Amino acid sequence: MVIDMARRQLGEPAYLVLAALANGERHGYGIVGEVAEITDGRVRLGTGTLYGVLDRLVADGQVVPGRDEVVDGRLRRYYRLTGTGRQLLTEELERQESSARAVRSRLAGAS
Amino acid sequence: MRSRVLEMAMHAFPRRFRASRGEEMRATLADVLATDSRRFALLVAVVDLVIAGWALRLRTRPPLGRYLGFRLLERPLPPQDHPWLFDHVQGWFRYRQPAVRFLCVFAVQVPFLVAGTQVAVAELYVFASIYCLSWLMVANIPYFARRDRDRIMRRHGFVPTGRR
Numbered sequence A: 001m002v003i004d005m006a007r008r009q010l011g012e013p014a015y016l017v018l019a020a021l022a023n024g025e026r027h028g029y030g031i032v033g034e035v036a037e038i039t040d041g042r043v044r045l046g047t048g049t050l051y052g053v054l055d056r057l058v059a060d061g062q063v064v065p066g067r068d069e070v071v072d073g074r075l076r077r078y079y080r081l082t083g084t085g086r087q088l089l090t091e092e093l094e095r096q097e098s099s100a101r102a103v104r105s106r107l108a109g110a111s
Numbered sequence B: 001m002r003s004r005v006l007e008m009a010m011h012a013f014p015r016r017f018r019a020s021r022g023e024e025m026r027a028t029l030a031d032v033l034a035t036d037s038r039r040f041a042l043l044v045a046v047v048d049l050v051i052a053g054w055a056l057r058l059r060t061r062p063p064l065g066r067y068l069g070f071r072l073l074e075r076p077l078p079p080q081d082h083p084w085l086f087d088h089v090q091g092w093f094r095y096r097q098p099a100v101r102f103l104c105v106f107a108v109q110v111p112f113l114v115a116g117t118q119v120a121v122a123e124l125y126v127f128a129s130i131y132c133l134s135w136l137m138v139a140n141i142p143y144f145a146r147r148d149r150d151r152i153m154r155r156h157g158f159v160p161t162g163r164r
Helices: A002-007 A011-019 A028-038 A049-059 A083-110 B002-008 B015-035 B041-060 B066-071 B078-088 B092-118 B122-141 B141-155
Strands: A063-071 A074-081
Touching: A002 A074, A002 B015, A011 A028, A011 A049, A011 A083, A028 A063, A028 A074, A028 B015, A049 A063, A049 B015, A049 B041, A074 A083, A074 B015, B002 B041, B015 B078, B015 B092, B078 B141, B092 B122, B092 B141
Parallel strands: none
Antiparallel strands: A063 A074
């Protein structure tokens, strides 16, 4: 099952959502803010995109919904990474680092 | 106005999804739009909701073979497709089948409409009958939709409840 999940193409929004949850649980708006911070404001995750991605990650067991709280009459549901979610994120990170190293060495060889 | 537009856009998401995550989505949308100063922030949010909602609908619908078997031959769907089935029979899609039946009857009367004023008195009776039958079918679309829904639910081993 882990192999299947690792083989699955992890799109950028899903990767960023997993990354936003790497250091603790967050609610929807918290994830949007964290993604903007991670990407230096380059990516503004739309609410529809965010919940579509969360639905898939929850269905795949990579993220689980946690506690609910109501702030100013608004429901906030917190999400956190599971073990498989953390593993998938680590594998994706290693894959990206490996690609970056390969590209860097080619650039260095060309100059 | 703004909340009504967003509420309409959220209908791109399946009914079951809106029931389970609608409230927190509305809260997140409100937080995001309150801090987004872009000129077309609302339009961007609406487009994003519609695209993400329909992507989720397509992703969670039964595979094509099972879907066609269900739609064309009314083959029962396996349990993993039941959440989709409940949405299907409760949403406006259930009006499609009776509406198609109406269109078939309506198509029959087109030649009579084309003939117009040149029809004989006897043909006028035929025309009037078909015309009345068509509108009778329109009036009965909710009845046929309910009947279809109940039949589908029974076929999947569920007891239909409620009159919606």
